[in-house]
Amino acid sequence: MSSCCNNKHACQAAVPVTEIAACDHDHTGHHDHHQHTHAHPPVPDSTPIPPGAACLRLLVPAMDCPTEGQMIDKALRTQHGVQALAFNYIERTVAVYHAAADEVALLAALAAIGMPATRHGMDAPAPLAAAEPAWLLPLSGVLAALAEGLAFGGHGDASGWVMLPALLSMLLSGRSTLRKSWYALKTVTLNIYFLMTLAVCGAMVLGQWPEAAMVLFLFALSEKLEARALLRAGEAVKALMALRPDRAWLQQDDGWQEVDAASVRVGHIVRVRPGERVPLDGELTFGHSQFNEAPITGESLPLDKGPGDAVFAGAINGGSVVQLRVTAPADGSVLARIIRSVRDAQAGKAATQRFIDRFAARYTPIVVAIALLVALGLPLAGVMGWQAALYKALVLLVIACPCALVIATPVTLVSALAAAARHGMLIKGGAALEAAAHIRTVALDKTGTLTRGEIALTQITHLDPAYDDSRVLALASALEQHSTHPLARAICRAAVTRGITPDSTVLQLNEHAGMGVMAMLGARHIALGNRRLAEQLGVAPARLEALLAPLEAQGEGYVLLLVDAQPVALLHVNDEVRPQAAAAITALKAQGLRVLMLSGDQAAVVRRVAATLVLDEAHGALMPDDKLQRLAANQAHGAVAMVGDGVNDAPALAQADLGIAMGAAGSDTALETAQVALMEDKLEKLPQLFAHARRSMRVLQANIVIALAIKLLFFVLALAGVATLWMAVFADVGASLLVIGNGLRLARARLR
CATH class of the missing domain: 3.40.1110.10 (Calcium-transporting ATPase, cytoplasmic domain N)
Structure with missing residues (x-):
């Protein structure tokens, strides 16, 4: 039987993949992070990493959202030698790609904008940010409510009885906002902190002290609530990280010694006892046991393995004591690559996310310009008094914050990618997920994909x-x-x-x-x-x-x-045709997808397999260039996914709109070449993949509609003079929490 590609070595051309947004391979350790969501305007897409650039990884404890990222971007881009930046907001790190940049100057530039940083090692966990006393925010809320109550009780908004609790409330809840707005002013950055401070100051100038206090309290509360909600987006990634043991039993001259797993080298012998997780990828040299490889392949049933069989880091040894020879270092294991891909998913932004980022970058200055026009133009035109116009402009400034709109995409995408990884589908970024949602034709190789390859x-x-x-x-x-x-x-x-x-x-x-x-x-x-x-x-x-x-x-x-x-x-x-192939193809067709086979095998063999599986098209005796031409012809009618083994199908995987590698757990090439790697040789995961991608895009689109609808509603209410400052803040908080909660549903998705 002929292979689908006669020269497997010549076919290993790498498929372009998205640059990883961090110093490559420095993704270890367990982290707990404070994170919030106001990204206004968003940080531009990361510049492609220049070949040969040195990488300096910095820990910036004060950076926990793209708002600070934008200020850091401005501060570092002007430094000599800096070529590209990559941000990881979950771990509060910045990867600085540079050519002979001065590290001292970089650290000084960050300290000047209130973002002190330190060099961060590859394996060092990010320390927790210093937390404020828990009683500060509740007390601020009580004082703000007291000021509102006194104002309703007959005291003037600017009376001493009202001003005192309002001022105390703002001092308790607004210090962080005020400090960050000052640095935003220094760097000429139009972000939420500057806009919120401007709105609060304007309210105080107008004598609206109770409302100023309530606005600051609600804003501080929104940050706390959104931080807690967003932490759940990182839980799926941290759950993957928890699967990788930190310690390993290493064979020494005098017996077995427990050591740090990262210190074990390729070729060393390690021991795994019943109930323990395999610390590193390896090949069994002694013992037989059952291994649960669900973290890597998504297969929940234990697999029997013995000497000569490969085992993966993170798999659970469910039987007896075994020994294995290490075949990959800790940061090179299949599980480490899965974790790295999911953690760096923000590097591969989907087209929708790039559009939203560009939209938000223009939305904020446009709304601010309208606010200025309202504050100055309406009074000069005699339409409205100065005080009423200024108040309406302040409401518009709060509405200028596109919180929910910007946070809708990353939360949804990270949740969807983590759920897919949990089910043995490694999707390399939001761009690949969105591409999977728009596929119209699925092209499959025969040997090793539709058939067993044996x-x-x-x-x-x-x-x-x-x-x-x-x-x-x-x-x-x-x-x-x-x-x-x-x-x-x-x-x-x-x-x-x-x-x-x-x-x-x-x-x-x-x-x-x-x-x-x-x-x-x-x-x-x-x-x-x-x-x-x-x-x-x-x-x-x-x-x-x-x-x-x-x-x-x-x-x-x-x-x-x-x-x-x-x-x-x-x-x-x-x-032999795979037992699940017919059912998988039926499921793909039920989703409205065309299914065809492109193979280098004999035309007669291809016809027989195609007849067995009832494919829409089948082409045999194809050389690699012939496959590319067939793919191009189908791409004229819609997006095409190519499914192969990631080795001899690499050119076709590159040509397709979406390259999918089957059985990638045992193939380094497959993990590197394809945009999607199915860790098991299970064709039924294909319809699951496309269904999950389409559902994820529906959730993302719903989040965008929710965010835009709420912004539009309050924009109209503000122009009509109905919306108040605290209502605008409350709406912004509500919209953000809605899209976060909706996006997080995908993290719990069960792919069937």
Whole structure:
């Protein structure tokens, strides 16, 4: 059986993947982080990382959202040698890619904007940010409510009785906002802190002290609530990180010693006891056990493994003590790559996310300009008094904050990617997830994708009733037991599986290259081979034509067993179609997708498999360039996904709108080349992938509609003079919490 690509080494061209937004391979450790959401305007997309750039990873404890990221971006971009920046808001780190930049100058630039930083090692966990006393915010709320109550009770908004609790409330809850707004002013950055401070100061100038206090309290409360909600988006990633053991039992001269897993090198021997997680990728050298590999492949059923079998870091040893030889360092394991890909998902922004970022970057200054126009233009035109116009402008300033709109995309995408990883689908960023949602055609390779990629005995046709299955396999395995040909191995495996022992009376084996094997069984002459061997032994051509022509037309593999030059059995050997292939293709078609096969195998073989699976199209005998042309022709009618093994299908995976590698857990190339890596050889994950991607995009679109609708509603209410400052803040908080909660639903999604 021919392979779909005859030159596997030549086909390993790398598929372009999104640059990783952090110093590569420095993604270890467990973290707990404070994070909030106001990203106004958002930080521009990260610049592609220049080849050969040095990487300096900085911990910035005060950076917990893109608002601070924008100020850091402004401060560092102007420094000599800085080429690109990548932000990780969950861990509060900045990866600075540079060419001979002065580290001292970089740290000084950050300190000047209130963002002191320190060098952060690869394995160092991010320390917790200093938390304010828990009683400060509740007390601020009580004082703000007291000021409102006194104002409603008849005291003037600007009376001393009202001003005192209002001022105390603002001092308790507004210090962080005021400090950050000062640094925003210094860096000429129009962000939420500056806008909120401006609105509060304006309210105080207008004598609206109770409202100023309530606005600051609600804003501080929103940050706390959003921080807690957003932490859940990082929980899925932290749950993955928790699967990787920090310690390993290493074999030493004097026995076994528990060491840091990161210190274990390739080739070392480690021991894993029952109930423990495998600390590093390796190959079993001693013992048999069952391993739960759900964290890597999504397969919940334990797998039996013994010496020579590969095991992955994070798998649970459920049986007995085993030993393994380490095959990859801690930061190079399959699990580490999965964690790294999910944690750095923000590097691959979806088109929707890039659009929202650009929209938000323009939305804020436009609304601020309208606010200025309202504050100055309406009074000058005689439409409204100065005080009323200024108040309306302050409300518009609060509405200018696109919190919910900006946070809608990253929360939704990270939740969706983490859920997919939990089910054995490694999707490399939001761009790949969005591409999966828009696929219209799925192209599949045959060998190793739709089929097992391994020749197997599928059927025995009896031509002489004296020779049943057992007798046929006993003779055939005796003839083939010393051969390394794939057909011979398939026959011997079938005999072993059925418990049939090769006939030991078969003697004088004589192999005929390109035809088969002949031997003696007592006084009888037996042979096992193809049409040419049968013709040489004198079998009538008409009989051979009747027996073999239908099989050859369908591309089926076979061998003939002959006794004294008479055919007694026909053994059918083929690359078996995967048992779940038919159901997976039916499910794909039910989703409205076209399914086709592109293979380098013989056209007759491809037709047979296509007929079995009822594909929309099937093309065989394709060279790699032919596959690319077929893909391009289908791309003219919509987005195309190519599914292959990630090795010999690399050019096609690159050409397709979405490259999907099957069975990537054991393949370094597959993990690196494809945009989506299915960790198991399970075709049923394909319809799950596309259904999950479409659902994720529906949730994302719903979040955007919610955020825009609420902003539009309050924009109209503000212009109509109905919305108040505290209502605008409350609406912003509500919208943010709504989109966060809606997006987090995807983190709990069960892919079926």
